[in-house]
Amino acid sequence: xxxxxxxxxxxxxxxxxxxxxxxxxxxxxxxxxxxxxxxxxxxxxxxxxxxxxxxxxxxxxxxxxxxxxxxxxxxxxxxxxxxxxxxxxxxxxxxxxxxxxxxxxxxxxxxxxxxxxxxxxxxxxxxxxxxxxxxxxxxxxxxxxxxxxxxxxxxxxxxxxxxxxxxxxxxxxxxxxxxxxxxxxxxxxxxxxxxxxxxxxxxxxxxxxxxxxxxxxxxxxxxxxxxxxxxxxxxxxxxxxxxxxxxxxxxxxxxxxxxxxxxxxxxxxxxxxxxxxxxxxxxxxxxxxxxxxxxxxxxxxxxxxxxxxxxxxxxxxxxxxxxxxxxxxxxxxxxxxxxxxxxxxxxxxxxxxxxxxxxxxxxxxx
Amino acid sequence: xxxxxxxxxxxxxxxxxxxxxxxxxxxxxxxxxxxxxxxxxxxxxxxxxxxxxxxxxxxxxxxxxxxxxxxxxxxxxxxxxxxxxxxxxxxxxxxxxxxxxxxxxxxxxxxxxxxxxxxxxxxxxxxxxxxxxxxxxxxxxxxxxxxxxxxxxxxxxxxxxxxxxxxxxxxxxxxxxxxxxxxxxxxxxxxxxxxxxxxxxxxxxxxxxxxxxxxxxxxxxxxxxxxxxxxxxxxxxxxxxxxxxxxxxxxxxxxxxxxxxxxxxxxxxxxxxxxxxxxxxxxxxxxxxxxxxxxxxxxxxxxxxxxxxxxxxxxxxxxxxxxxxxxxxxxxxxxxxxxxxxxxxxxxxxxxxxxxxxxxxxxxxxxxxxxxxxxxxxxxxxxxxxxxxxxxxxxxxxxxxxxxxxxxxxxxxxxxxxxxxxx
Numbered sequence: 001x002x003x004x005x006x007x008x009x010x011x012x013x014x015x016x017x018x019x020x021x022x023x024x025x026x027x028x029x030x031x032x033x034x035x036x037x038x039x040x041x042x043x044x045x046x047x048x049x050x051x052x053x054x055x056x057x058x059x060x061x062x063x064x065x066x067x068x069x070x071x072x073x074x075x076x077x078x079x080x081x082x083x084x085x086x087x088x089x090x091x092x093x094x095x096x097x098x099x100x101x102x103x104x105x106x107x108x109x110x111x112x113x114x115x116x117x118x119x120x121x122x123x124x125x126x127x128x129x130x131x132x133x134x135x136x137x138x139x140x141x142x143x144x145x146x147x148x149x150x151x152x153x154x155x156x157x158x159x160x161x162x163x164x165x166x167x168x169x170x171x172x173x174x175x176x177x178x179x180x181x182x183x184x185x186x187x188x189x190x191x192x193x194x195x196x197x198x199x200x201x202x203x204x205x206x207x208x209x210x211x212x213x214x215x216x217x218x219x220x221x222x223x224x225x226x227x228x229x230x231x232x233x234x235x236x237x238x239x240x241x242x243x244x245x246x247x248x249x250x251x252x253x254x255x256x257x258x259x260x261x262x263x264x265x266x267x268x269x270x271x272x273x274x275x276x277x278x279x280x281x282x283x284x285x286x287x288x289x290x291x292x293x294x295x296x297x298x299x300x301x302x303x304x305x306x307x308x309x310x311x312x313x314x315x316x317x318x319x320x321x322x323x324x325x326x327x328x329x330x331x332x333x334x335x336x337x338x339x340x341x342x343x344x345x346x347x348x349x350x351x352x353x354x355x356x357x358x359x360x361x362x363x364x365x366x
Numbered sequence: 367x368x369x370x371x372x373x374x375x376x377x378x379x380x381x382x383x384x385x386x387x388x389x390x391x392x393x394x395x396x397x398x399x400x401x402x403x404x405x406x407x408x409x410x411x412x413x414x415x416x417x418x419x420x421x422x423x424x425x426x427x428x429x430x431x432x433x434x435x436x437x438x439x440x441x442x443x444x445x446x447x448x449x450x451x452x453x454x455x456x457x458x459x460x461x462x463x464x465x466x467x468x469x470x471x472x473x474x475x476x477x478x479x480x481x482x483x484x485x486x487x488x489x490x491x492x493x494x495x496x497x498x499x500x501x502x503x504x505x506x507x508x509x510x511x512x513x514x515x516x517x518x519x520x521x522x523x524x525x526x527x528x529x530x531x532x533x534x535x536x537x538x539x540x541x542x543x544x545x546x547x548x549x550x551x552x553x554x555x556x557x558x559x560x561x562x563x564x565x566x567x568x569x570x571x572x573x574x575x576x577x578x579x580x581x582x583x584x585x586x587x588x589x590x591x592x593x594x595x596x597x598x599x600x601x602x603x604x605x606x607x608x609x610x611x612x613x614x615x616x617x618x619x620x621x622x623x624x625x626x627x628x629x630x631x632x633x634x635x636x637x638x639x640x641x642x643x644x645x646x647x648x649x650x651x652x653x654x655x656x657x658x659x660x661x662x663x664x665x666x667x668x669x670x671x672x673x674x675x676x677x678x679x680x681x682x683x684x685x686x687x688x689x690x691x692x693x694x695x696x697x698x699x700x701x702x703x704x705x706x707x708x709x710x711x712x713x714x715x716x717x718x719x720x721x722x723x724x725x726x727x728x729x730x731x732x733x734x735x736x737x738x739x740x741x742x743x744x745x746x747x748x749x750x751x752x753x754x755x756x757x758x759x760x761x762x763x764x765x766x767x768x769x770x771x772x773x774x775x776x777x778x779x780x781x782x783x784x785x786x787x788x789x
Contacts, residue, residue: 081692
């Protein structure tokens with residue numbers, strides 16, 4: 001992957017390492033390629049190294065080892081102000097002593113652009129984020145969502161080819177955040193700019209991105225389009241981190257091509273799809289998504305694997321029901337069912353039989 | 367529901383107007399709050415507002431002449447000082463009467479001392495005449511005009527009478543005129559002769575040097591505050607102790623240390639001579655002049671500049687600078703266009719603090735200022751404790767206060783006082 005990445009990506013991280021104290025690596029051997037026009041999200045828990053990567057790309061941190069390339073050229077020694085990368089900061093970083101129009105005009109002024117051209121571009125950028133009427137205001141007179149739009153306009157007004165966003169929606173409430181998610185993706189795609197977006201919110205990552213890089217412990221755990229990430233997690237960290245996930249622990253007893261047999265710690269034996277287990281006798285975590293588990297006898301498909309379960313808790317969530325079960329000694333086994341007229345509501349204490357397809361059941365590393 | 371249609375004042379449940387009811391409910395709270403701050407209010411009133419008010423009043427108060435020489439003041443009212451003639455006999459008789467009773471009460475020297483500020487020589491006139499005044503026989507047929515002039519020919523000088531007449535009113539602008547190097551002459555206020563003008567020069571020097579001290583404090587404090595604000599908390603706290611360390615040392619010790627460093631046989635001159643930068647016979651004069659005062663006072667007042675700057679810089683997130691750079695600004699542009707404007711409230715607060723402290727400083731200029739580096743406050747101290755001309759001291763103080771208030775007002779107009787952050 002490294003070789004192809006280094007060849008054709010617009011943004012390329014080539015074996016990049018970063019250490020702040022000379023003892024611990026915050027970013028360990030990072031290889032990543034972002035194509036022109038792609039919307040890539042770096043997703044991960046705090047301390048996973050994703051923000052450090054973004055800061056290295058922007059030029060505010062230097063890589064301890066390895067190369068970062070932009071448009072094929074190494075940029076390690078180019079200072080931030082010459083990289084021409086637009087950036088949206090977590091707290092927006094709108095200059096409080098300037099009006100909105102002055103904020104937007106700033107990157108054009110430092111580029112020595114003429115006054116009339118500046119004004120035209122500022123107006124166009126503000127109109128683009130529907131903030132045309134607010135040019136004369138100060139940032140403190142705007143709401144969080146409006147500041148967010150202005151920050152976005154400011155990062156785009158000088159027409160960079162690459163825009164970085166560092167958790168830009170973190171401070172907004174849920175509804176506004178969902179609206180802005182849509183607007184940002186729409187804008188990025190219609191302008192055709194390359195976007196690198198950092199977040200710890202998986203919903204944001206799944207809804208906005210072309211590709212998601214899941215970070216943990218200074219490494220990319222999986223780089224894939226959102227659907228693959230959710231449905232085909234490559235390891236147990238990704239399975240746990242993206243969406244809700246049920247985990248059953250056990251030992252691999254047999255591997256045959258695309259199926260394997262796992263003996264769970266409770267004694268039950270199940271079929272699963274082997275993902276990153278390679279040897280018989282390996283410990284494994286078997287991962288099943290809550291919505292892929294069926295308990296209605298009529299709906300359990302041919303070839304599904306069945307296990308006995310006890311209902312512990314039934315939670316009504318409006319559009320779905322969330323039911324907690326005890327399965328193979330695991331008290332935290334959750335299933336989700338759509339709220340439909342023909343669905344039975346389970347009662348705590350009820351003994352049921354649940355089933356899932358072996359293809360939905362992935363044997364991952366322990 | 368009846369309230370909805372009622373157009374009169376809103377009523378509480380018992381029928382009293384809601385406003386009165388609310389005021390009554392809040393009165394207890396307000397009283398309690400007032401009780402809590404009462405000791406401080408009282409303390410400030412007794413120890414600050416009253417003395418300051420009294421001092422300000424002293425700058426115009428002038429009841430000593432009218433109290434000690436009540437008959438003379440009345441008798442002099444009709445005399446025209448510009449006629450060139452001496453007052454009539456009645457005035458001299460009144461003066462004799464007043465002098466006799468003043469001498470008996472032993473207050474004749476005080477009024478002499480007071481008038482002496484305005485017309486040197488009057489003090490001895492009153493002292494000498496007063497000695498004989500006790501034996502004046504007011505019943506006898508005496509021509510007091512001749513008698514007084516015989517005792518001291520100073521009584522034959524119209525200037526003396528003019529001074530008495532001028533200062534017979536209980537309120538006077540004399541101290542203030544004096545404080546701006548003017549005096550009351552035959553034709554009203556006039557400038558003093560060149561060689562007697564000192565206060566305006568001193569005031570200008572005080573303002574100029576305070577400004578220099580403020581500017582050098584800004585230049586020195588800005589980088590320090592920046593480093594403090596950008597270091598990790600632990601290191602910043604350690605450095606902060608170093609900044610505050612001077613506060614733990616006596617002001618006198620610090621000032622004396624500068625004497626040792628800066629004098630001609632001092633450490634700095636010794637080093638410069640040793641390095642052959644300065645010849646031994648031409649050692650630098652860097653103390654007992656304006657330079658010495660500016661250096662020592664900049665050092666002493668520096669923390670007052672660093673602290674407000676630091677507290678403002680601490681609140682400026684690093685992301686502003688980063689944003690500016692990501693938008694294409696060079697380090698300098700990012701600093702000058704984005705960071706610096708946001709630190710102005712800190713600079714303003716520090717400058718106001720340092721300037722106002724500097725303008726009234728008096729120990730350090732007295733110790734290291736020599737004759738050329740002293741401040742107006744040193745003159746005030748001189749008049750308070752040595753010449754005992756409290757009226758003049760009060761007038762000088764009032765002018766200083768007025769200057770500070772005017773500067774404060776100007777600052778408010780230019781920068782805006784709500785733009786100042788002290789912490």
